[in-house]
Amino acid sequence: MIKAFVVGHPIAHSRSPMIHGHWLATLGLSGSYERIDVAPAEFGAFLRGLKADGFAGGNVTLPHKEAAFAGAEVLTEAARRIGAVNTLSFDGQGRLVGDNTDAVGFTAHLDETLGPDWLGAETGEVVILGAGGAARAVVAGLLDGPATRIRVANRTRSRAEAIAGLDPSRVEAIAWDGLDEALRRARLLVNTTSLGMTGKPPLDIALDHLPAECAVADIVYSPLETPLLAAAAARGHRVVDGLGMLLHQAVPGFERWFGTRPAVTPELRALIVADLAAT
Secondary structure (H helix, E strand, C coil): CEEEEEEECCCCCCCHHHHHHHHHHHHCCCEEEEEEECCHHHHHHHHHCCCCCCEEEEEECCCCHHHHHHHCCEECHHHHHHCCCCEEEECCCCCEEEECCHHHHHHHHHHHHHCCCCCCCCCCEEEEECCCHHHHHHHHHHHCCCCCEEEEECCCHHHHHHHHCCCCCCEEEECHHHHHHHHCCCCEEEECCCCCCCCCCCCCCCCCCCCCCCEEEECCCCCCCCHHHHHHHHCCCCEECCHHHHHHHHHHHHHHHHCCCCCCCHHHHHHHHHHHHHC
16 A cells, blocks of 8 residues: 655644545545654654655655755755755655645646636736745746746845845845835735734735736635735735645645546535634
């Protein structure tokens, strides 16, 4: 039986077992997917023992994504660009491969929600709020698409400048107090901060300068409708919630471990939405 996992610290909150368990059941596959809580000091030993423990691979979440990047024997181009690993597997030579599927997870959900031509024929300018690991993944994904200019706003500008280094010709770091001007030209606004998440303060940003055609996305999925998305919807903007990124980023790993590519279906989404509502 093929075994996979999600590892983090803490890990009890992870919905990944529900996602992969749903796919295993609906596809009729023999396999398992489990939560594993590993403290940072023990993570290196955990990686070294994966093969002996019979795992085909697994997902990595906070706080281990950078440690998984350092511990993988082979890194995909996506992992190198983002500087973190969220998916582990073994190649044909038995080497531990580190990948990052957050970028493709974000863009897949964006295309699913807005359509693949969401930028239309207009200049594709995007504004990103925040400059952490999630922002880096979102920018990496958008750089593979039609966005012509990506502006990253963060209160610590040096962190935004680090992300701009992914492609200085298309990505620009801007000051937080320069947001209003950037929003006037945006076709997409993305919040990658934790502001608006359950238990966190809301994102304090005015949307008055957004063009009517600008879509608004939030990578937070608890709550499913963040204050930012509620405000954007009230103004008539198309909105993209954070749950789809979680669901779509799981697809490549499942296919790698279990040999079958799963689908992100309305049934799967409803399952996770119900679980979020119950917590």
